[in-house]
Amino acid sequence: MFPSLGAVTLLVSAVLGQGYSTPKAPGTSEYVLKQGPLDTPWTEKVGTNPWPEYPRPQMARSEWKNLNGVWQYRNATAGDKELDNPPFRQELENAVLVPFCLESALSGVMGNYTIHSWYRTTFDVPASWTDKVLLNFAAVDYEATVFVNEKQVARNTGGYWAFNTDITDQLNKNGTNELVVFVFDPTNLHPNNIPLGKQRLNPEHIFYTPCSGIWQTVWLESAPAESIDKLEISADADGRVDITISTTSNATTAADFILYEPNTELVKFKTKVPVNRAHSFVVDSPQLWSPDSPTLYNITVKLGSDTVQSYTGFRTISKGVVNGVQRPLLNGGFVFMFGTLDQGYWPDGLHSPPSLEAMVSDLKALKEVGYNMVRKHIKVEPALFYQAADQLGLLLIQDMPALSTSSVKLENEPPKECPAKSLTPSLDPDKVQKEFDRQLGVMVRQLKSHPSIVTWVIYNEGWGQPSERYDGVRNTSIDSILTDYVRKIDPTRLIDSVSGWNDHGAGDFHDNHHYSSPQCGTPWYSVDSSPYNPDTDHRIAFQGEFGGIGQNISEEHAWKVPASIATVKNTYELDATQEIWNLRAHMLFHELEFQIQEFACSGAVWTQTTDVEGEVNGMLTYDRRVNRMDKEQWKKDIQALYDAAAKRAVTNPTIRA
Numbered sequence: 001m002f003p004s005l006g007a008v009t010l011l012v013s014a015v016l017g018q019g020y021s022t023p024k025a026p027g028t029s030e031y032v033l034k035q036g037p038l039d040t041p042w043t044e045k046v047g048t049n050p051w052p053e054y055p056r057p058q059m060a061r062s063e064w065k066n067l068n069g070v071w072q073y074r075n076a077t078a079g080d081k082e083l084d085n086p087p088f089r090q091e092l093e094n095a096v097l098v099p100f101c102l103e104s105a106l107s108g109v110m111g112n113y114t115i116h117s118w119y120r121t122t123f124d125v126p127a128s129w130t131d132k133v134l135l136n137f138a139a140v141d142y143e144a145t146v147f148v149n150e151k152q153v154a155r156n157t158g159g160y161w162a163f164n165t166d167i168t169d170q171l172n173k174n175g176t177n178e179l180v181v182f183v184f185d186p187t188n189l190h191p192n193n194i195p196l197g198k199q200r201l202n203p204e205h206i207f208y209t210p211c212s213g214i215w216q217t218v219w220l221e222s223a224p225a226e227s228i229d230k231l232e233i234s235a236d237a238d239g240r241v242d243i244t245i246s247t248t249s250n251a252t253t254a255a256d257f258i259l260y261e262p263n264t265e266l267v268k269f270k271t272k273v274p275v276n277r278a279h280s281f282v283v284d285s286p287q288l289w290s291p292d293s294p295t296l297y298n299i300t301v302k303l304g305s306d307t308v309q310s311y312t313g314f315r316t317i318s319k320g321v322v323n324g325v326q327r328p329l330l331n332g333g334f335v336f337m338f339g340t341l342d343q344g345y346w347p348d349g350l351h352s353p354p355s356l357e358a359m360v361s362d363l364k365a366l367k368e369v370g371y372n373m374v375r376k377h378i379k380v381e382p383a384l385f386y387q388a389a390d391q392l393g394l395l396l397i398q399d400m401p402a403l404s405t406s407s408v409k410l411e412n413e414p415p416k417e418c419p420a421k422s423l424t425p426s427l428d429p430d431k432v433q434k435e436f437d438r439q440l441g442v443m444v445r446q447l448k449s450h451p452s453i454v455t456w457v458i459y460n461e462g463w464g465q466p467s468e469r470y471d472g473v474r475n476t477s478i479d480s481i482l483t484d485y486v487r488k489i490d491p492t493r494l495i496d497s498v499s500g501w502n503d504h505g506a507g508d509f510h511d512n513h514h515y516s517s518p519q520c521g522t523p524w525y526s527v528d529s530s531p532y533n534p535d536t537d538h539r540i541a542f543q544g545e546f547g548g549i550g551q552n553i554s555e556e557h558a559w560k561v562p563a564s565i566a567t568v569k570n571t572y573e574l575d576a577t578q579e580i581w582n583l584r585a586h587m588l589f590h591e592l593e594f595q596i597q598e599f600a601c602s603g604a605v606w607t608q609t610t611d612v613e614g615e616v617n618g619m620l621t622y623d624r625r626v627n628r629m630d631k632e633q634w635k636k637d638i639q640a641l642y643d644a645a646a647k648r649a650v651t652n653p654t655i656r657a
């Protein structure tokens with residue numbers, strides 16, 4: 001017990017202002033940035049007040065306090081049992097920088113097998129806050145149990161989702177409050193099978209170091225007793241706005257909705273919106289959102305004395321036949337979607353980008369050479385990532401984080417990674433499936449107000465996908481059941497039910513994966529996929545992954561883990577020099593261009609944005625210090641794809657459509 005802690009905390013937070021830091025208490029260690037296997041140009045700039053930006057741009061409140069910074073940490077070695085006796089009012093031995101994954105160098109822990117963890121900090125509430133106080137977590141991987149002043153206030157399951165809780169009744173408003181969080185993150189530890197994307201306790205080649213614990217911003221905010229709980233907004237190319245304003249009560253009152261002209265404070269449109277039910281109205285002749293012209297409109301919503309800021313973009317995504325070929329349409333016109341496989345991993349922060357500037361720099365590098373799309377691959381990013389795509393004009397294909405294709409036992413039974421076509425390995429497949437379905441719904445609801453998102457992907461390459469019938473009653477594939485489920489939650493996007501491998505005909509895409517050369521809408525194919533037949537398949541022909549060509553790098557830019565360097569040889573293709581790598585990209589783009597001209601190809605995803613650990617096939621190295629692209633060549637090659645698609649939309653092919 002350290003009775004003086006409160007006073008010290010108050011002093012430190014006063015000195016730091018907006019920043020936040022728990023002081024080093026006797027018996028606890030100081031935060032030290034660890035030396036990881038590789039850093040980035042931003043690592044050293046992170047300091048101890050990371051991610052200072054307001055983290056939820058589509059429902060922003062002005063009265064808020066960031067809790068990111070140095071907290072205390074303890075490995076809960078006794079596991080779940082420790083939840084019966086939380087370390088309230090105890091100093092935990094280690095320092096951790098929130099919000100960075102416990103396995104990352106930036107966290108200051110750089111742990112391994114951090115399955116059960118305790119976090120602890122103290123905070124005070126600004127004296128000016130007289131309303132209720134909400135505690136928000138933008139993401140904790142995987143299960144968080146949250147205590148304020150020794151009382152449990154929240155429990156959340158799922159490593160990628162935001163949650164909040166009203167802590168007003170627990171607060172000691174004019175004193176110091178204690179916040180304790182217990183985190184359970186099994187990753188791929190047997191018998192759990194959870195949405196985890198590429199994280200593995202035993203990382204190898206295409207599977208990476210896991211992320212455990214608090215990995216996005218934690219913050220407090222003040223709101224009146226009856227407040228806005230959730231905003232769902234979508235706006236289409238005809239000016240129709242669909243909006244649901246959910247409040248913390250079941251009130252049937254109305255909120256004020258104000259839409260501003262872009263980049264000014266002039267009101268374009270104002271209306272009253274009844275709350276707690278779906279409502280729609282039409283705004284006259286809005287400027288449309290597109291990759292070339294990503295116009296956004298700011299919004300204010302007021303419910304009594306609660307005011308939140310938001311924004312939207314007006315656009316419609318659909319599909320339709322253009323000159324005999326099924327196409328994705330943006331605002332009624334064919335848009336050839338050309339993007340990258342984007343993992344969103346960082347050598348210093350793993351799942352957590354070191355900073356907003358770092359995160360956005362990846363997207364700018366893509367935009368610079370003419371990509372109009374990003375496939376966010378089996379990971380979900382901080383909301384500010386989606387805002388950046390909204391602002392920069394990048395179409396987003398959002399994957400659901402995949403289940404594991406295998407699990408490891410603590411005694412280190414050899415993992416059965418891939419072949420992944422088997423059933424979800426679990427003691428209870430039904431339970432795993434139900435939880436996957438629930439979290440899929442959470443993802444769609446959490447992200448659906450971002451105008452940049454155009455497509456949801458349910459399964460990637462069969463990972464965790466039951467291979468045949470799922471529902472004995474309906475006797476249909478899980479893909480088609482989940483496609484209907486996602487369509488019900490969000491009827492405004494296209495659905496790529498299965499990106500690669502086990503296609504059962506569901507959804508809006510026929511999506512081939514092939515390395516290195518594309519097979520985009522072609523009548524030839526390879527194992528695990530099928531030929532595209534435009535006469536019988538009324539879906540969009542798409543190349544969900546191709547490329548993957550690699551070029552080894554000097555140790556300076558490599559993830560310096562011997563086991564990881566040893567897997568470089570597993571790359572689909574290694575090119576001897578950067579020049580040859582650029583030449584090979586040019587050849588593959590040329591092949592894709594041919595397929596656009598002659599077949600039904602409507603879009604493609606190049607593997608990949610960056611190197612990651614043992615993968616050396618990025619346009620940027622893992623540390624983001626080398627951009628491998630001959631930018632002028634890439635700009636020309638990418639423009640040629642759009643030109644070929646535009647031409648194919650009005651002319652007939654010479655071979656076969």
Ligand SMILES: *[C@@H]1O[C@H](CO)[C@@H](O)[C@H](O)[C@H]1NC(C)=O
Nearest residue numbers: 075076077111112113114115
């Ligand atoms: C945490 O505890 C677990 C279980 O005792 C152990 O396997 C692991 O190595 C520990 N990790 C750290 C970072 O101390």
Ligand SMILES: *[C@@H]1O[C@H](CO)[C@@H](O)[C@H](O)[C@H]1NC(C)=O
Nearest residue numbers: 010127171172173174175176
């Ligand atoms: C804290 O608030 C209580 C009740 O609101 C008040 O009685 C007390 O004096 C306050 N203490 C301090 C240190 O401001």
Ligand SMILES: *[C@@H]1O[C@H](CO)[C@@H](O)[C@H](O)[C@H]1NC(C)=O
Nearest residue numbers: 111112113201202203209563
């Ligand atoms: C963590 O432990 C696993 C299993 O022993 C090992 O494969 C992995 O390389 C370790 N990771 C680190 C960063 O030490």
Ligand SMILES: *[C@@H]1O[C@H](CO)[C@@H](O)[C@H](O)[C@H]1NC(C)=O
Nearest residue numbers: 226229247248249250251276
């Ligand atoms: C809102 O209504 C539902 C169903 O009628 C009820 O279960 C819930 O408790 C109500 N919530 C509040 C905050 O009144």
Ligand SMILES: *[C@@H]1O[C@H](CO)[C@@H](O)[C@H](O)[C@H]1NC(C)=O
Nearest residue numbers: 260261262263264296297298
């Ligand atoms: C929206 O409002 C913010 C803050 O007031 C401002 O910085 C931004 O430029 C506005 N954006 C648009 C598209 O009007």
Ligand SMILES: *[C@@H]1O[C@H](CO)[C@@H](O)[C@H](O)[C@H]1NC(C)=O
Nearest residue numbers: 468469472473474475476477
């Ligand atoms: C279920 O589907 C399979 C494959 O299409 C078919 O062979 C089987 O007869 C169907 N079963 C029922 C009960 O309809």
Ligand SMILES: *[C@@H]1O[C@H](CO)[C@@H](O)[C@H](O)[C@H]1NC(C)=O
Nearest residue numbers: 552553554555558565568569
């Ligand atoms: C790749 O480069 C590393 C040095 O960064 C080297 O150790 C390794 O042997 C190389 N691998 C291959 C397959 O060339």
